Amino acid sequence: MLENVSNYMSMSSGSLLVAQPRSSYIVEPSSPQWIEVLVDCPNIQELDNKEDKSYKLYTYSIPCDFKVTPGDIVSVPFGTQILRGVVIRYTYSFPDHISYNQVKNIYDVIASGFFTTTYFKLLEKVSSYYCTDLITVIKAALPPGLFTKSQRRIRLRQDNIPPGAEMFCRTAAAKILSLLQQQKDGDYSVKYIQREVTGARQGIQELTKKRWIESYLKTTRKTQAKKQKIVTLIVEQFPHDLTSKQLEFLQVLRRKGGELWLTDLLDVLETKSDSVVKALAKKECVVIKYRERLRFLENPKQKQEQNKVLTPQQNEALKIINSLENYSEILLHGVTGSGKTEVYLQAISPLLEQGKSALILVPEIALTPQLTDRFRARFGDKVYVYHSNLSKGERYDTWRQMLPGEPQVIIGTRSAIFAPLPNLGLIILDEEHDSSFKQTQVSPTYNAKTVAKWRGELENCPIIFGSATPSLESWISVKSSQYSSSNSYYLSLPERIGFRPLPPVKIVDMREELKQGNRSVFSRPLQEALRNLKEKNQQGILFINRRGYSTFVSCRSCGYVMECPDCDVSLSYHYTHEGATELLRCHYCNHTQIQPSNCPECNSPYFKFFGSGTQKVTQALKQEFPELKSLRFDSDTTRTKGSHRRLLEEFSRGEADILVGTQMLTKGLDLAQVTLVGVVSADGLLYLSDYRAAERAFQTLTQVAGRAGRGDEPGQVIIQTYSPENSVIQAVKNHDYYRFIEEELPRREELNFPPYGRLILVQLSSLDAIEVQNTAQQLGNYFHETIGLDCEILGPAPASIMRVAKRYRWQILLKFLPDARVIIPEMENWHKLCPNSVSLKIDIDPLHIN
């Protein structure tokens, strides 16, 4: 039975409408015998849905001792496999082509009650808007490990097999037998056998009949609840015949409230043996039982902290936020250090008292340990973090503890927008301009900001978008509907806390420096500022635009540049510490090789790396300012869990004078001792072949500048550049967001780029250069035939880096004009034009085009 989900979207500037799917998640009152299941098999879904974008449901029966409800995750027999699926609804009739006895029983119930009705609607919206199978969306939303597959395998029954057995069977069976015998355990998956041997099916049947092989199901371990022993005190008066050890155990147990996990109790008493506890259980002083122990990410305990007295501006903002109960969009535009976080905290407090929960999304949790700490200091153990770096168990348990609806605060990254909080009272997106809210690598290519709006609508709760540098989308969205609709608010915090000034920004023209004979990476003004740091006992930050940028290795004699053999990009120079091997690495595919001492082209010994990565800057710093101690903060030094926190803590304890880092530094760092921020080179940010380059440059530079002078000492910012007259640089210099958007918005409007028009990026890649080009051409033609005039079709064109990890990449950009109805041609037809060797990806509302 097919359910149709219409796949067109319509968009008018500012508001986004998605067609309501016709199917929905229906809960029937009685308990019937059959259910329809969405099975985790996306390829089958695609093949079966010729008519239109939809999803196919399979009917199963419920064994009488099972209780199954829509929303449950079940495992079901499916061909030779046992697959996971989601129960969509009860059913009372069969599709025409199926007879009663063809319907199979479900195999097992994996998890119950994972989502509510509105939640399911959200998933359907995501599926239709981002042109992604519903099951893929469900898997992206739910904690991992629920949809593991079981595999049908066969193995030899060694003892039954006579010598020369293969002589007694047909070709296929003989082949299978010899395959199995070559494998040391005599064991293969049926899938593998089917790929290797023609007529595998009959072969397997034959061997099974002879009892020379057996087939079995291999299930991967499922994520499940973790049970542990808990010890409960059950007597008030301690008996007199206790040993001193036993008495000590009971006293500890009573002091700790009468109940402790066995492991914790043993820890407190510094023993490994549970014999004393067992003896106490025998004496009926305690009981030991198994109980589920939830796994959460333990964060360091914070000192309890009280609400701060708000500034009049914070107060104004809070009053409006607190007055909102229904769906509304709030843009909280507060300059760096204006106290946005305090507003969030005080907006959440009354909600918790009303029994509601709040969801806070941040760009990257590891980068903002400070933020999580501040929430914990205010709300203690009501705060949970949820993001993709947690272990499977932690995600599973954090998810499940949300379901009963205890009021709480969830802090997470983009995937947390799917956190199943039942009584959601507020959604906050902090640093809303950040592009990491968008998923780009895998489907669905959702933007948590867009999903947050749907979620807010479905749950009927307000959303706060907070930033010092709002994205043009949010700016336009709120500004254009502020007067027309009553549920849009622009709230501004134009000043820093305590009337601290924003730091003055000095722009240094690096061309002048060179003319004056200064070849150092540090300009004279930056050198002077660095020298002053030590005297004044202050700290500084040096910002380097993303790792690898301009750290390419080239020959000074012939100009030869070292490139990755598999990607069309230059390799980056890596030198982790003194004495380490000098390495070259590709930042796309991680190809690594040793840095040659001479040029491979002309053998010149002047074969060096150029540019200023974090490593080069730390080295230059060491040479020119040996008295300054520096710490590197980039993706190389923060690979291990907890390393962000450790480095930031080291720095805030004053164990280094300078923090040298990449984009990671820009996010939410609040350190009072930092008075100097130096941008080593702004140029890499300005010249990217992307329509968003200017916006991203303005945001990054403003954010990094905002780290200076947040304490009592005034700060200063020095930006080094070869293009001081650039208008982005000028806007940053004057802390002038309004000037920036006044210049940027007309440019976007003229070219119909977002936030006016809408983009859809179709990406094709293949190992075969010709095939991918031809496919791109055909797809382009198909678009020209089917897409209306209010969509501009750009390309097909090779991606700006044409080859990555041996795959050639082409793309087509669809640009829908403002107010155009966005109609995406049938995906099914696209796939028909696309041979198996070419992979196809669709990115809806892409943020990066390269």
Ligand SMILES: Nc1ncnc2c1ncn2[C@@H]1O[C@H](COP(=O)(O)OP(=O)(O)OP(=O)(O)O)[C@@H](O)[C@H]1O
């Ligand atoms: N009303 C207040 N009274 C005193 N201190 C405050 C108040 N509000 C915030 N602060 C403090 O001011 C500092 C800056 O606030 P906060 O970090 O919330 O700013 P922000 O706007 O989130 O900054 P950014 O966007 O730059 O990360 C923090 O140390 C915070 O504790």
Ligand SMILES: [Zn+2]
């Ligand atoms: Zn050379």
Ligand SMILES: [Zn+2]
């Ligand atoms: Zn590469």
